[in-house]
Amino acid sequence: MGIADSSKQSAERKLWRLCPFWQPGNGSSSASSIQNLQQQNIRSRRHVEDKDGRSSSSTVSSVARSFLPTRRRLRLDPANNLYFPYEPGKQVRSAVRIKNTSRSHVAFKFQTTAPKSCYMRPPGGILSPGESLIATVFKFMEHPENNEKQKQFDQKSNVKFKIMSLKVKEGMDYVPELFDEQKDKVSVERIFHVVFLDAERPSPALEKLKRQLAEAEAAVEARKKPPPEIGPRVGGEGLVIDEWKERREKYLAQQQVGAVESV
Numbered sequence: 001m002g003i004a005d006s007s008k009q010s011a012e013r014k015l016w017r018l019c020p021f022w023q024p025g026n027g028s029s030s031a032s033s034i035q036n037l038q039q040q041n042i043r044s045r046r047h048v049e050d051k052d053g054r055s056s057s058s059t060v061s062s063v064a065r066s067f068l069p070t071r072r073r074l075r076l077d078p079a080n081n082l083y084f085p086y087e088p089g090k091q092v093r094s095a096v097r098i099k100n101t102s103r104s105h106v107a108f109k110f111q112t113t114a115p116k117s118c119y120m121r122p123p124g125g126i127l128s129p130g131e132s133l134i135a136t137v138f139k140f141m142e143h144p145e146n147n148e149k150q151k152q153f154d155q156k157s158n159v160k161f162k163i164m165s166l167k168v169k170e171g172m173d174y175v176p177e178l179f180d181e182q183k184d185k186v187s188v189e190r191i192f193h194v195v196f197l198d199a200e201r202p203s204p205a206l207e208k209l210k211r212q213l214a215e216a217e218a219a220v221e222a223r224k225k226p227p228p229e230i231g232p233r234v235g236g237e238g239l240v241i242d243e244w245k246e247r248r249e250k251y252l253a254q255q256q257v258g259a260v261e262s263v
Helices: 002-018 024-067 149-154 204-224 239-262
Strands: 074-077 081-086 091-100 105-112 118-121 124-127 132-140 160-168 187-198
Touching: 074 160, 074 187, 081 091, 081 204, 091 105, 091 124, 091 204, 105 118, 124 132, 132 204, 187 204
Parallel strands: 081 187
Antiparallel strands: 074 091, 091 132, 105 124, 105 160, 118 132, 160 187
C-alpha cells in the first residue's frame, strides 16, 4: 500500500507540474488565465472581422464605381454612327463634330480597327472649354464581292472608330503619348459604327454630312491663310511710304524757297 500511495502521489506531482492551473490551490488563477485567453481570442476574431469587413466594403465600392456611367467630356455629332456615302472603289469621307463640354482643357484621340484603309484628320488634338471642331474621317471603299448594292447597305461593317478623351492642363501641347502615359485617366467617349448611305438618293443624313464636310474644308482653308497684318504697312506703295514722300516733298520745297530768298 505504501508503494502504491507513493507512486500515486508522484504521478499527481508530475501532472501538477504540467498543468499548474489544475492544482487545488490555484483555482482563482486558473480561472483568470482561462478568462484572459478567451478575451484575447475574442479580440483577435473582432480584428479579423473588421479587416475583412473593410476589404469587402472597399471591393464592393470599387465594383459599384465600375457600374457607374462614365462622365463625358465631349459632345459628338453624330452621336453613335459615322455615315459614309457608298461609292465603291473610291475614298469616301465622313465627319463628326467634337465639342468640349467640360470646364477644363481636354485632349482627344481617334483610333480605328482598320488603320490601313482609314485615317482621321486631325487624328487628335486639345480643345479648350467650349471649343469645337469638325473632324474628317477618310475610308477607302472596296468593291463588293457581288453587284447587289442593297445587300451591302444592309450589312454592318466590321470597321469601328473610337474617340478617347483625357483632361489636360492649359497650355500643354498635344502628343499621342499622353494617352499611353495616363492610361488610368483616359475615358472612352464613344465607339462609332460605320453606316453606308446611298450617294444617289437624297436623305437628311446625307445632306447633314455634306454640310459638315463643307464646314470642315472651310476651316482647313482658313487655317492655311496667313494671319492678317497688324500695324502700318512698311513696303510697296503703302500709307507709310506715301506719307514719307509727302513730307520729303514739303521739305525740298522749303529748301528751294529758302535758297531763292537768300539770293
